[in-house]
Amino acid sequence: MRRADRLFQIIHALRGRRTALPARRLADMLEVSLRTVYRDVADLQRSGVPIEGEAGVGYVLRKGADVPPLMFRPEELEALVVGARFARAFAGVRLAAGAATAMRKIEAVLPEALRARAEHTRIFAPVFEDRHQRDFAQVIDRLHAAIDARQALRLCYCNLAEQPSTRVVEPLCLAFWGGKWTLGAWCRMRGDFRNFRLDRISVIDDAGENFEDDPARGLRAYLTAVSRRPHAPG
Known part of the structure; x- marks a missing residue:
């Protein structure tokens, strides 16, 4: 698993939990070592993701936090949506399918306001099924x-x-x-x-x-x- 995917999975696993998730369970889920989990969580904390907890206790997202996994600003999200639309229109079946899957994963964990922004982006790349x-x-x-x-x-x-x-x-x-x-x-x-x-x-x-x-x-x-x-x- 790529590191970027691993960081995404850590945040996704912590979202909505009321109790701390032990590092050992994260390590088993991601199929990595405890040391890797500790390092990844520390990197996420340094980047501003509000993860609380420590080694030996477990981790939770700070109460009330609603953080998109990759900390997108609205213009960054809009760029991704436009890029996915262009990939679908111009970049072949393989990349079009990949772009659609990636956007579904991102939209599934976005706050409502950003999800609405993604849905109403007014830049299109029409696809003609001929x-x-x-x-x-x-x-x-x-x-x-x-x-x-x-x-x-x-x-x-x-x-x-x-x-x-x-x-x-x-x-x-x-x-x-x-x-x-x-x-x-x-x-x-x-x-x-x-x-x-x-x-x-x-x-x-x-x-x-x-x-x-x-x-x-x-x-x-x-x-x-x-x-x-x-x-x-x-």
Whole structure:
């Protein structure tokens, strides 16, 4: 379990309790050591979460406290809601589902005033359930999975001059430019980093291999390169 998730679970376990929750029970619930629980609770207390108690006794949230688990300000919460809506509209099925689940978890423990703010955010990203959008969402998911797995891909690509070519690439990241998506990758044919517009990719095939995490052609090197020439075409 990630540390951020663990801190969330500690606060969630303490909310609404009238009696102290022993550290041992928290440790068993989270499947971590007592030492880890003590350290996490101390970090939460230092960050302003009103947890009372001590090692050997147990912990409770201070009476009357109604604290969102991550201490969101209204504008921070609104940013999360807008981000979740954009993920649902533009970022593929996988991330859309993740964004929806995350928002349900956050909203479940929000105070009423902040929950109402989240529900009435007036920035939208409409989703049109047509075949083109479904197909494009699958492309995003396919490329996202290949990036995670360091899976080399074979692309059929047509550049801005309408010249078709077949490229074997090492996919590194996806970028949304407010209208177009691009795939950032190491192109083996060019021997350099390239950006490929997704709407100009006609075929995506598995190249049959996984590539190594080479710093010379990895994500950090790509970001450095595109900061110097951000519109390097495929």
